[in-house]
Amino acid sequence: RKFGYAIVGLGKYAVNQILPAFAECEYAKVTALVSGDIEKARRLGKHYGIEESHLYTYDTFDKIAQDPEVDAVYIILPNSLHADFTERSFRAGKHVLCEKPMAVTVEECQRMINAGKKAGKKLMIGYRCHFDPVTHKAIELARTSIGKPQIISTDNGDNTDPTDPTYQWRLTRALSGGGALMDLGIYGVNGSRYMLDEDPIEVQATIMPPSDPMFREIDETIVWIMRYRSGAVAHGSASFNVNAMSRFNLQGTEASLRMDPATSYWCNSVSHCTSGDTQTWSTPMFTIPALNQFSAQLDHLAISVANNTPLAATGEEGMQDVRLIQAMYQSANSGSRPVSTDWGDWRKTI
Template identity: 30%
Template sequence: MEKKNDKPKKEQRRRFIKGAFGIGGIMLGSPMLSFMSAPAAGAGRKQKEKLGIALVGLGNYSTNQLAPALQETKNCYLAGIVTGTPSKIDDWTKKYDIPQKNVYNYENFDEIANNDDIDIVYVVLPNAIHPEFVIRAAKAKKNVICEKPMATNVEDAQKMLDACNENGVRLAIGYRLHFEPFNKRVMEFGQQQVFGKVKSITANNSSDMTSNKPNIWRLDKELAGGGPLMDLGIYAVQGAVYTMGKPPVAVTAAYGEVTKPLYFHDVEQSIHWELEFEDGVKAQSNSSYAEEQNELSAEAENGWWKLSPAYAYEGKKGETSEGKMDYPNIYEQVKQMDSQAASFRKNEKSIVPGEMGVRDMKILMAIYESADAGGKRVEIQY
């Protein structure tokens, strides 16, 4: 695998704006996209029944998961949008009754500071673009939710967290599985030693991306920061960590064989790793963009458990050595955003705070470091 791309962030942003969303020759500063925002009339944030969320980036996840979820949330609602694609604006404003003053583009985004309708900015952009907009949102004095992974390197992740702290706003990461019953129960199994001490963990998350066109942004290292590890593998890392309730101390990793070079000439096709915890427990994981896997399981002293699928939006199933896990499949993004909005309103740290995102970036980078070094054991520094 090639070393991390060091091109300037401006070049990354230019490619994202002009390429990933097909804006072509339309200038972001043009009148077509310049919607000025004015302070909303009425009461301040503390008197609101619901906090207003602005979605930054209107791709698949915002369109098919977050925006519909915000129609069911109790503590927050879809107040605004930020997009670089003019053709999407009419559909979104009509469908969700969003006033024009709450519509922004990537150039006039900073004006969101003057808009009292918007309390939370949810950054749903390619990974390399997260730092810019989290930092700009923080400077605009808006609380922030950032999709995972937090960034493409540890340094940017720390800058994002620092910016939020310096500006007195809260930062949460979009780790939805911390809010749903199957994975919450797995946390209890491991951390409360329901079946005794954990002996080993298996956490795999893969999805075949080769049915898509090979030019999607997730296969572009400059935008994604890497391949399946940065998209799907982070769920497996998270699963192992929240099973144990503590971070790993070391990792060994290796890249898998590239069998489809048309797709995987820039990012890894697959990657395997073993996380080592301080008490000797090891978690075996695999993540690939060329196969299907979705599992989180563990062996303990007095039993076992398994979720499969473990990370999907719906259809989760689980069983233990004592029988099936009987929990409802919920609309996870509703629970996630309601909980995060509640913590923001109280000015409390989210259960998935920016610090967790920084920690996970350190783990991801250690996995790549080990794989780049041919499987060398790498101790993880926090």
């Protein structure tokens, strides 16, 4: 029997990326849908072979406790709803896969971790890049072939369409918890940590004045610095008002790594560059089963539950990013002064 997921929230990411990815899963399948729009759930249920008895609304969600087909709940809702639905899922006795950012405050993250421990169930965060073979290749090169890592630069951005509902909640602080940094910059924050296998000890950030009133509640464009105990430094930017970008560069003492795109859905690439020689690896070159990061991520929780093996992207991992992001907002809101994040290193290589 395959491991069954209930998908909560049938928005863009759920419908366009996650539901189709089950077709490539070896161990997981979708067995229930949860939506505020029952007609949409019915339509998708028909397409994916899910019967009416496994369709839920947000109000009837707690009945999922009695649904034996559901092993885990995958939460793909606006950020400020992650914590409550995670707690409800654990109360229903299910494992949880929750989208990034894990939640909007550190306190919520801690509550989610505690609820999972109390229920004796697993909590995984939807860091799909941890299952991208290009990311794995980049980490291997960073460890073995660039000398001492010195400087990271990372940029993530997209254009905002205020007429599209998927962008509307992102512009509303109460639902998003923050702007470009929470939504897109998190890839650079998390990426810097796994590339260096280290947590930063100090951060600094500046939020640029909004260029349009639609960005008044959140960071439209933010630039930041993270300093590491090893001496490495990462600097990054995130913006909701640029042509799509997903870049990651790591400069070592002997070679550099260039990733552009670094964390997109498809066709990421990494180049290893020394003076006079460049070698590039891109998604189509990998034939390992984890080629599709979405399906590999869905299978990963199933395998981890079946074999009781460690998760690649834990609640603690998600909470550390939220903590760092909050420290960056604190810096930005206090004249860009440095904020200590020297909470002790705990990070382990993914």
